[in-house]
Amino acid sequence: MTTTSASQVRVKTLKIDGKDVSAKGDQTILEVARENGIEIPTLCHLSGLTPVGACRMCLVEVKGVNKLLPACVTRVHENMEVVTDSERLRKYRRMILEFLFTERNHVCAVCVTNGHCDLQAMAQRQGMTHVRVPYLYQKLKVDASHPRFVADHNRCILCTRCVRVCDEIEGAHTWDLYHRGIQTRVITDLNQPWGTAESCTGCSKCVHVCPTGALSEKGKSVAEMAKRRQFLPYLTMMREEHE
């Protein structure tokens, strides 16, 4: 098989962690890796939403490229050689988690999603046992103005899953980002209490895609807020069929 004929049929062959895999031309490294049973850690990525490459957990090494590339937004190339797990990547991933834990007040013991939290699970999986950098102890508000949901900004990791699901799937675009740098927050409508946000349809999609306890349902106590994300692949599949 020559390279030219392979690119014409748009099937690409590459190596991920030494394993020969084939992929469609427009697939990302993350999609191909997951299809082939290779796990790349992610936090901001959620299948069915536009990838943003913001959390930097999915960074991988590609032979011949001196930068680390985010697997969720990097498309595959012919003869690419990808390394998804190395001592260096593991170190960086642990540091990213340390940064997220120090940025705001993530206290698992009193959190509604304790045991159902993507951040907590990721820290366990990546072996992040302690934090070496000092905590920033930001004091942020808890917005409980919505009749059914609570937004606790102290537990938000700014993955923007809520922003994307509200815009792309629900079509309401209630959520957005406010300010910049360390002061960035997610806001509803024009930075007003969630309960007064007119564009919010109360569909609860944001609550269920939220990786942490930042968005939760009212009336849930510690560790009771399990997230249900089954609707997302179903909705995206049905829409693709409809198109």
Place this chain on the structure above:
Amino acid sequence: MTESCGKCVPCRVGTVHMYNLLDRMTRGEATMEDLELLEELCDMVKNTSLCGLGQTAPNPVISTLRYFRKEYEAHIIEKRCPAGVCRMAREEVLV
């Protein structure tokens, strides 16, 4: 730090941690472990940030660590500022 847009984690949080560590050094409160940690943070922020801002933000720290490491150590060990910029400097020189 104030120019970070806040999209990616290393730049949003890492630059703040770097700033805080440097600030502690200028106040004479840092330890040698902090210097090692600062080096690690610089390397991590430089290599994992999404855009050019985060990828170049640690450069001044990295190059001063390379060429003026003795001044960092003077701040930490002797609580002295050889350049006479930090507030702690004069008092410590007189002692």
